[in-house]
Amino acid sequence: AYCRSKLANVLFMRELARKLEGTGVTANALHPGAIRTDIFRHLFTTFGWVALLVAPLEAIVSCLIKKSAIQGAQTTIHLAVDKELETTSGRYFSDCVPVNVSPLAEDEATARKLWQLSEEMVGLQE
Secondary structure, eight states, X not given: OHHHHHHHHHHHHHHHHHHHTTTTOOOOEEEOOOXXXXXXXXXXXXXXXXXXXXXXXXXXXXXXXXXXXXXHHHHHHHHHHOGGGTTOOSOEEETTEEEOOOGGXXXXXXXXXXXXXXXXXXXXXX
């Protein structure tokens, strides 16, 4: 489900970028990276004793691999303020640079279909 939701985000962004072409408004997506948060604060109440096994591993991974909130915000800030990106639209960024997306995320027909389905689900039509 997580991967599908991320794919949907990119597809939706690409369709939005297409719809905004020529307006001066841009749409991009980004991956902030793995961020140190307290997302596991309720791990024990949810998973009980299993949390005792997972918590130490999560702590180690968090210290070694994950970014701070400030580090994780850098790509968002970069996209918002970098003058060189004022006309960049429909791209996916990670660590402040554009990166390639999977072929699934480049499927324009799927992006349009997702957009149309979203319109129907919320009661909007063009």
